[in-house]
Amino acid sequence: MAITYTSGEQVEVYRFGIPATILVPLAAVFLQAWLTWKLPFFSIFDLPLLITISFAMARRSQMAGLFTGAFIGLFQDALTHQPIGLYGIAKTVVGFGASSLGIKLDVENAGARLLLTLFFYAVHEVVYFTIARGLVSLHVQWSWSRELWSGVANAFLGVLLYAVLDRLKQRT
């Protein structure tokens, strides 16, 4: 039997194999860094966030969701020159929230996924900016138009990405 860290207590709970659990977040952070350099417009996307949401919704375990978010966020933080924890905190909250909603809602539907991604993108940005401004005193600039565009773009990319990641899911 394959070793997983997903709880099997919930109904319709999925799990990911160890290679996918490690390599997919790693690839997401790597691609985010690589593609942002090669294609500057790609900075509107947040691949690690989409992976966090996808894993959290599929596993439907709050513990797994928050730890997945924390690890991916801290990993992303470590590649920047800013204090470590900004993305970590934001993605911890998103991971916990996405797994909590994943228990109660049908997240197999593309429309629901679109709206959920949009919602969690907004949550992520609000938490990030609050921490960055309030705790670290970074002069980050909030732009409504940019956040809206970025949210919509991430939502659509998320729907496509979740469809790909569905192939890696295993029913418990």
Add this chain to the structure above:
Amino acid sequence: MESVLGRYRNLIVLVAVLFVQVLGLAVQVRRTTDTDSSRLIRVWAVTAVSPFEKALVWLQTSTGNIWHNYFYLRGVRSENRELRQQIEQMRIEQVRMSQDADQARRLQALLAFKEQFISQTMAAQVIGSSGSEQSRSIYIDKGERDGIKSDMAVITADGVVGKVLHVYRSVSLVLLISDQTSGVGAILEKSRLQGILRGMPSGEIGLEKVMSDEQVAAGEMVLTSGGDRIFPKGLALGRVTQVSPGSDLFLNIRVKPAANLSKLEEVLVVTRIDERQATPDLTGPVRAADILAERLPTVPPKSPESPSGTQGQRVPVPGTADSAKPGEAKPKTAVPGGATGNNAMAQKIPASSTAAGNSPEGGASGAVVVKVPQKAAKPAETKVPNTEPEPPAQDSPQ
């Protein structure tokens, strides 16, 4: 109690994880340098990602090289022809500029200016970025083992890119000048106004601390001032694109970076900067008047040995003993073979240019080389019999 803990277990863990991260942030913010507190996590993350980035860059470069060097050679002949023409034009330009440079060096030496020279650079390949808009930084494939250190300047042929912020074993993180935490001492090329070039949250670059009553024109070049002790003076930072009155006493100046920060492939890390005083190059032409004198016909001086003036007469040539007129300048004596003159000019004159070979006493032991200031009298050096050698001057520049 246990049931309450069990019921809210997930929430308690969430709060605990968030608390730990907030605490970690507070520790990092309190310390001005995060090199100690978070270095381990950064090293792990960079070590996990950088091999893939390097591999991808290598693959991309190799594929590009094969394509460009073997398959895509269309138009190389015409390009070669154009480049040759360009070289010819640049040679002509070089002659003119070298004269200007010589003149500038002489003036700088007179004013005892100290210049900063980039004496050593290291080429590095960009392998990735931080992946965040809030952190405008890139990774290069050179690190500690290549001799890279923090705060080294990173440039391209077009202009300044940024500075090395974090150094790991085989890679380094470079903070771009467009990052909001970056600051570069800057000076406007024409108006010579100084300010600080800073990145803005939007990703643009602005020149700060220029008073609002100053006149700054759009299109003016912005250069490094050298005041930050990281970037050598005179490197191109960018060009002013927009000037507007700011909210306070300072102008709001937007600058377009000289280097294309969004398409960086290869950069140069300035690994050594020398600070030295400019010394004039005396091997080249000295004055326009001297050059003119060379070309104009001159009346030969009457030689006592040949009253007729038909034999043995020599046309005075600048820079030789022949052109010196008696009493025109007081020669200074110096110990032979040593750079002992009391000015930088004497040191720069190569041994072959001394008048020792022109004199009958040339090469004799104990002979004294007399150095004549080149601008006062045309001959660089003359030789006279050894009488009283002057000791080396104390204020001779090194």
